[in-house]
Amino acid sequence: MTSHTQPSVTLPQGKVVGIQLTNNNTFPQPVDAFLGIPYARPPIGDLRFRPPLKVTPSTNTIDASKYGPAAPGKALLPGGPELEQSEDCLTANVFRPAPKAEAGKSEDKLLPVAIYIHGGAFNRGSAAMHKTASMVAWSAEPFVAVSFGYRLGALGFLPSGVTKTEGALNLGLRDQMLLFEWVQDNIAKFGGDRGAVTLIGLSAGAHSIGHHLLNYDQHNPQKPPFHRVVIESGSPTSRAVRPYNARIHEAQFADFLTEVGVPPDTPESEIFKYLRTLPSEIITTAQTAVFDKYNPSLRWAFQPVIDGEIIRRKPLDAWRLGYWHKVPIMTGFNTNEGTMYVDKTMDDPRDFRGFWAMLLPQLEDEDLDTIETLYPDPSISTPGSVSPYLETREGYGLGSQYKRIEAAYGHYAYVAPVRQTAHFASSQGANAYLYHWALPRTVVGGANHADNMYYETYNDEITGISDSQKDLSGVLHGYITSFITAGDPNVVGGRYKERPTWERYDSAKPRVLVFGEGNEELVGGGPGGERERAKCVDDTWAREETEFWWGKVEISQLA
DSSP: OBOSOOOEEEETTEEEEOEEEOTTTTSSSOEEEEEEEEOSOOOOGGGTTSOOOOOOOOOOEEEOSSOOOBOSOSSOOSSSOOOOBOSOOOEEEEEEEOOOOOTTOOOOOOEEEEEEEOOSTTTSOOGGGSOHHHHHHTOSSOOEEEEEOOOOHHHHOOOSHHHHHHTOTTHHHHHHHHHHHHHHHHGGGGTEEEEEEEEEEETHHHHHHHHHHTOOOTTSOOOOSOSEEEEESOOTTSSOOOBTTOHHHHHHHHHHHHHHTOOTTOOHHHHHHHHTTSOHHHHHHHHHHHHHHHGGGTOOSSOOOBOSSSSOSOHHHHHHHTOSOOOOEEEEEETBTTTTTSOTTOOOHHHHHHHHHHHOTTOOHHHHHHHHHHSOOTTOOBTTBOOTTOOOOTTSOOOTTHHHHHHHHHIIIIIHHHHHHHHHHHHTTOOEEEEEEOOOOBTTTBSBTTHHHHHHTTOHHHHTTOHHHHHHHHHHHHHHHHHHHHSSTTTSOTTOTTOOOOOOOOTTSOEEEEESTTOOGGGTSOOOOGGGTEEEEESOTTHHHHHHHHTTGGGGGOO
16 A cells, blocks of 8 residues: 655654555555644643644654544544544644656645545544545546544533533534644645645535535635535534524533533533543543434534534524625535434334424424425325335335435435525525435445545545446546536546536526436446436426425524
C-alpha cells in the first residue's frame, strides 16, 4: 500500500513527515498522505467539554504515517482500518497527488481543496471510513483532500440549559470550524488553494455542512471558509433540530448525569467540574447507554442543537429568510434511506402509527391518518388494490410493516429534507444539483443510507466487483471530482467523459440525476445497461410524500 518515500511539510506545530500511497501500484499516480496531524490541542483533562484551542507552535517532528485515534463513541462503522478510540481525537489527514519528480522544479499552482466530514449519527464513525486517497488518485484533475476527527457523543454534543451556561454546546461543530480555520492557515503548505474549498460529507457530515451553510450573521455577513458543498443524505432540516433546552434534551442530559454517577445534590455550577474529573471510560460507557436507551424510538441523544451562535435560529427560518451562504450545492438521497434504522421485525400496523406518535408527538390525529394513507397498510388488501409496501422477501425475518416504516422514515428524515435544500437553494439563485442513488446493494437494505460513499472514491473494493459496478463508480466519481475541481459536475471528464449532463435543479421544474436504477446485479438480477449508470429525469419519485413532510418540518424544531 505504501512506498518508502516520506514526504514532509513544515507547519507551525512542527515538521510533518507523511507517507506515500500507491495501493500496491494500482493507483494511476502516487498519493502523498499526511495522517494524524493535530489541528487542535487535545480536549482532555481540564479541556474536556470546552471549545477547541489552536495547537501550540513547536519545532517537533510529527510522525504522520498513520491515522490518529477515533473519537470515543459507539462501535466504529465498517469501511476503514481498525483505530483505537481516544478523547485525543482532533487530528487531520491530508492527501495530495505526489508532486512529479522533476529535478530543481516545484509545482507552484495551488490545487482545489476538498474537506471530508465523516458521518455516524454524531455518535460514531471516523475519517478513515472514507477512502479519500483513492478519490484523489483517480481524479482527472488534481486536488488536495482533508479528512479529520471531531468530538462525538456526549463529549461533542451534550445539550442542556446547564451546558449553555458552561459554553459547551455543539462542541463537535466547533471542532469542525477550527479545522476549517486550520485549513485556511496551512493548506497552501500542502499545495492547496484556500480560496477553492469544497465541503463534502454524508449523513451526520452532511447535516454538519448544512449547519455551517446556514451559520450566517445577517448583521455582519462574513465570507465562509468554503466555496461549494456536497451534502449527501443529510440537510440542516433533517430529522429534529431543537433548541438546546428542549424537553427531550434535558431528559437525556439527566439520564447521562445519572449514568456517570453525578451526585444528585451537585450544584449546577459544579456539574461540569465533576465531569472533567471522571475517567474517559465512565463518560463513554454512559453516553453509549443513553444513546441505546433512545435509539429504538430514533429520538437520538447527543445531537446538534439551536444554540444562537452556530445554529443561530431554526434551520427552516434561515432558509425562508435567505440567511445562508449562497454557494453551489450538490446534494442527494438514496432510495432506501431508512433501512438501517427502523425495526426490521415490525409486524403490527398499530406499531407503525405508534412510532410516529412517539417520534413526533406534536402530530395531530389527522396527520397520522394522512401518513397511513400515504403509506398504505400492506396487511389490508382490497380487490384491485395492493399496497406497494407488501413484503415479498421471504427468509430474511422481516416483519410485514418493515417495508412501509422504512419508506416513511426515509422520506421524513432524509429524502424530503434533501429536496428542501435543493428547492430553497435554487429558488434563491444558487446553483444546485440533485441526485437520487437507486442502486440496490443488498436484498434487505436496498439502496441503503451511505451506500454511495463506497462508490464515489473509485476504490478497488467496488471497481473489482464487476465491470458494471466499476462503470457506475467511475461515473459518480467523475461528477463529484469535477464539482470539487471546477465547481460544476459536468466540466471535467473523469473516467467517463460521455456521461449525461447533470442539469441544475430548478424549483419550478425540478430535475434529478438518478444513479443505478435498474441495475440489480448485486441482489440477484442483471447489471442493466449504460442508461442505468446515470440519467437525468423529472424529479417526481415520492413527490407527494415529500411535500407532506415539508409541511411538518417545523414540529421537528420545537422544544
